[in-house]
Amino acid sequence: MPSTSEERALSTAAAEHAPADAIAARARGLTKAYGSGETAVIALDSVDVDIARSRFTAVMGPSGSGKSTLMHCLAGLDTVSAGQVWLGDTEITGLKERELTRLRRDRIGFMFQSFNLIPTLNAAENITLPMDIAGKKPDEKWLDQVIDTLGLRDRLKHRPAQLSGGQQQRVACARALASRPELIFADEPTGNLDSRAGLEVLGFLREAVDQLGQTVVMVTHDPGAAAHSDLVLFLGDGRIVDSMELPTAEAVLERMKRFDVIRGQFDADADTDED
Numbered sequence: 049m050p051s052t053s054e055e056r057a058l059s060t061a062a063a064e065h066a067p068a069d070a071i072a073a074r075a076r077g078l079t080k081a082y083g084s085g086e087t088a089v090i091a092l093d094s095v096d097v098d099i100a101r102s103r104f105t106a107v108m109g110p111s112g113s114g115k116s117t118l119m120h121c122l123a124g125l126d127t128v129s130a131g132q133v134w135l136g137d138t139e140i141t142g143l144k145e146r147e148l149t150r151l152r153r154d155r156i157g158f159m160f161q162s163f164n165l166i167p168t169l170n171a172a173e174n175i176t177l178p179m180d181i182a183g184k185k186p187d188e189k190w191l192d193q194v195i196d197t198l199g200l201r202d203r204l205k206h207r208p209a210q211l212s213g214g215q216q217q218r219v220a221c222a223r224a225l226a227s228r229p230e231l232i233f234a235d236e237p238t239g240n241l242d243s244r245a246g247l248e249v250l251g252f253l254r255e256a257v258d259q260l261g262q263t264v265v266m267v268t269h270d271p272g273a274a275a276h277s278d279l280v281l282f283l284g285d286g287r288i289v290d291s292m293e294l295p296t297a298e299a300v301l302e303r304m305k306r307f308d309v310i311r312g313q314f315d316a317d318a319d320t321d322e323d
């Protein structure tokens with residue numbers, strides 16, 4: 049499995065020539081509008097995107113650019129106004145709510161900024177909860193590997209309140225990985241963590257991709273977090289306006305600054321037009 053940036057570059061190049069089954073999720077013409085008439089907000093404007101399997105994709109962009117909406121539409125958490133979304137070969141646009149619920153439960157893992165653990169359950173119970181609800185037996189060998197990769201072996205009997213923020217997010221990460229989902233969506237997973245715990249969680253997500261072959265899509269505001277990914281997608285006003293392979297924090301920050309300058313010029317031009 050690739051771990052150095054050179055190896056990652058090779059796997060990135062390979063992904064560009066990958067067959068269609070190397071795509072974990074796909075959207076075409078994905079459009080999402082909230083409200084109607086004059087007050088309508090176009091949160092996503094005809095987005096085409098391919099999420100490569102076994103890779104770590106970060107989604108960045110200014111506040112309100114559509115990052116969460118994109119994630120929610122790709123994960124079947126929100127309906128679309130137009131366009132199509134697939135998870136693997138399954139077109140999810142048009143599925144009924146009950147089918148979507150099952151698809152999310154069986155094929156997608158989620159991580160949130162606020163961990164979303166059940167306070168009365170211990171770490172082990174939290175990790176297997178989605179599978180218990182689904183009436184599925186975990187693959188013990190896989191679960192052991194996940195628990196060891198995340199360094200949670202000696203914390204399994206602890207309840208969330210007895211764990212640090214970083215440990216709680218590691219439990220949430222293990223929960224997302226437990227069923228070996230086709231895709232993990234992480235919405236600002238380091239947003240509530242100090243930088244050391246944040247780095248640890250990002251390292252585990254990276255390992256989940258490199259060593260366990262998982263696919264991760266992470267929404268983040270933090271260039272340092274995005275630098276752990278293989279590919280950054282930049283959103284602006286509901287469109288994918290740019291992308292960056294093998295990002296570094298500095299390069300991502302520079303790119304974001306450039307968008308701000310372009311936006312500033314655009315806004316200034318619009319103001320001049322109005323005068």
Ligand SMILES: Nc1ncnc2c1ncn2[C@@H]1O[C@H](COP(=O)(O)OP(=O)(O)OP(=O)(O)O)[C@@H](O)[C@H]1O
Nearest residue numbers: 082089090091109110111112113114115116117118
């Ligand atoms: N339920 C909703 N009703 C109306 N408008 C919404 C709703 N959800 C999102 N929007 C609007 O859609 C646009 C995109 O929102 P979204 O939350 O996807 O952006 P974001 O990039 O994730 O922002 P942030 O970084 O602040 O979380 C914004 O203009 C937002 O105000």
